[in-house]
Amino acid sequence: MKNKKTYTLDEATKVLENYCAYQERCHKEVEQKLYDLNMIPEAKEYIILHLLQHNFLNEERYAKAFVRGKFSIKKWGRIKIINQLKFKGISAYNIKSGLTEIDSNEYLTVLQTIAEKKSPLIKESNSYKKSSKLAAFLISKGFESELVFKTVKSLI
The missing domain is CATH 1.10.10 (Arc Repressor Mutant, subunit A)
Structure with missing residues (x-):
């Protein structure tokens, strides 16, 4: 078994500050990182509190x-x-x-654009099968089914 590096509270705090400063992180990712560093529960709580207070974690x-x-x-x-x-x-x-970061008009435009790009790539002569494949693809991308069906109906 290899020896894992141990961190002091200050070292671990610095590691986590850098981790959070590099890109936005959620609590779950920070807790996983602390777990990976083998920190004790008291240290984890202290570091998470520090990150919250200094706006590294939001x-x-x-x-x-x-x-x-x-x-x-x-x-x-x-x-x-x-x-x-x-x-x-x-x-x-x-x-x-x-x-709230998603603009409704832009959302519909993106859905329409993806549908228009994907539609000609679906090699299906039966229009019903083609529209179901396109709808399934768009739903798998996370778009709401009622918006997907309207978009598909307008295209095929």
């Missing part, structure tokens, strides 16, 4: 950054974003706050 800010990133870069829909945030242990309030 779940509302994390939720907003997560929503912006997943929507603008990965083109995820609201449902997939909400599920991922729930999985990360983000509160309903912070999820709702994060979702």
Whole structure:
């Protein structure tokens, strides 16, 4: 068994400050990092409190950054974003706050654009099968089914 490096409270605090400064983190990620550093429960509590007090850790800010990133870069829909945030242990309030980062008009435009790009790639002569495949793809991206069906109907 290899010896793991041990950290003093100050060293661990610095490691976690850098970890949080590099990119937004949620409590779950910070707790996992502290676990990986083999910190005792009292030290974990102290460090998390320190990170919160010095604004290194802010779940509302994390939720907003997560929503912006997943929507603008990965083109995820609201449902997939909400599920991922729930999985990360983000509160309903912070999820709702994060979702305000998505502009409704831009959301519909992105859905339309993805549908228009994907549609010609689906090699299916039967229009019913083609529209179901397109709808399934868009739903898997996390878009709401009623919006997906409207979009698919307008295209096919």
